[in-house]
Amino acid sequence: MPRKEGQKRKLLVLLQILARETDERHPLSVPQIVEKLKEKGIEAERKSVYDDLNTLNEMPDFPYEIMQKRGRGGGYYMTDAPFELAELKLLVDAVYASKFITARKSKVLIDKLGQFTSCYRQEELNRKVLVSGRLKSTDEKILYTVDALHAAITAGEQVQFKYCDWNLQKKMTPRHDGQLYRVSPWVLVWENANYYLIAYTEGRLKHYRVDKMQAVHQLPGTTREGTGEYANFDVNAYMQQMFGMFNGPLKKVTLQCENRFAGAMIDRFGTGPTLVPCDDGEHFTMMAEVQVSPQFFGWVAGFGTGVVVAGPPEVRAEMKKTLDRLQDLYR
Known part of the structure; x- marks a missing residue:
């Protein structure tokens, strides 16, 4: 009996049909499967399709299961896909x-x-997630920048790049007249929907926003520096200390908060800091390491009277000075 067309690829095409065109609500009967195979240039008999379905289910390394739904409107469908x-x-x-x-x-x-x-x-x-005030990037090169940074991290090599800022014409312009930055990349982190590179340079670890990095090049033959500093570096603690990814002097800051803001403090600082109830029963205090910056003061001010910087005195004084400057601007 002559061999029918497309038999070598029949099993693969059958698998594709089951994966893309069936689920528990949309099974296919064997006659329907025969017709779909025909549409793809493969002649098949019903008996051979039954045999192929059994073959797929009996394969030891086959990660999915082909189920049969009986009754009217029944048929065969694939239960699991690579992703739920x-x-x-x-x-x-x-x-x-x-x-x-x-x-x-x-x-x-x-x-x-x-x-x-x-x-x-x-x-x-096919649905959209609405994120208030969120602007999508217009530069697809960032994907290749991220890939180049991962490659350098894996290879243990340095990178060089130009670091940019937005100007009033809404264009990215290089800092320091296009000076090339040369750093030792250690880790990429995702914060506030942006990628940041944490790298060793000038004797310490610093961070750079990846979408502001241009002309990123891996430097073959170089050796990444900062091994000792990164070995003692806690990425999570570093991210919790900063507000808006702005650096500042690291201080142990005491905050006095209304009880209703306990969740907000845990969301920001994690479960490490101890929340100590105050005598009035309506407030608690907590201590956290913070890189003190104007962004930190703005974050505190966002809680109104519900969160107060209780110490240390120099941070409390700087908070007051910031609020005084703002009050002067709005007089």
Whole structure:
């Protein structure tokens, strides 16, 4: 009997049909599967399709299961996909919310994520997460910048780049007349929907916003510096100490807070600091290491009278001075 066309790829095409065109709500009967195989240039008999379905289920390394739904409107469908739908929605939300991913690249990535579930479920991924005031990047080169930085970190080599700022014409212009920065990259962190590089340079660890880095080049043959400093470096503590990723002198600051702000303090500083109830029963105090900056004072002021800098005296005095300056501006 002559061999029918497309038999070598029939099993693979059958798997693709099950993955993309079936789920528990949309099973396919064997006649429907035969017709879909035919549409893809593969002639198949019903018996051979039953055999192929059994073959897939009996494969020891096959990570999914093909189930049969009996009764009217029944058929076969694939139970598990590489990602659960909830997992894909979480990834899609992260892509939508990320400032550094352009709108065009966001659509490309979400379309690719949609290939990991059925076409019916993919429709549920076509939703937008609204993030107030969030502007998407217009520069797709940041993806390649992140890749170059990861490669340098993995290789243990230094990088060089130009570091930029926005000007009044809404264009990125290099700092210091285009001077090249040369640093030893250690880790990338994601904070406030932006990527930051923490690197060793000038005898200490500093951070740089990745979307402001241009012309990033890995320097083959160089050796990354700052091993000792990074070995004693706590990334999480570093991120908790800073506000708006602005540096400042590191101080142990005592805050007196209304009880209703306990959650806000835990969200910001984690569960490490001890919340000590005050005698009035309506407030608590806590101590945290903070890089004191105008952004920190602005964060405290955002709670109104609900959060007060109780110490140390020099930080409390600087807070008062900042508020006095603001009051003068609005007289």
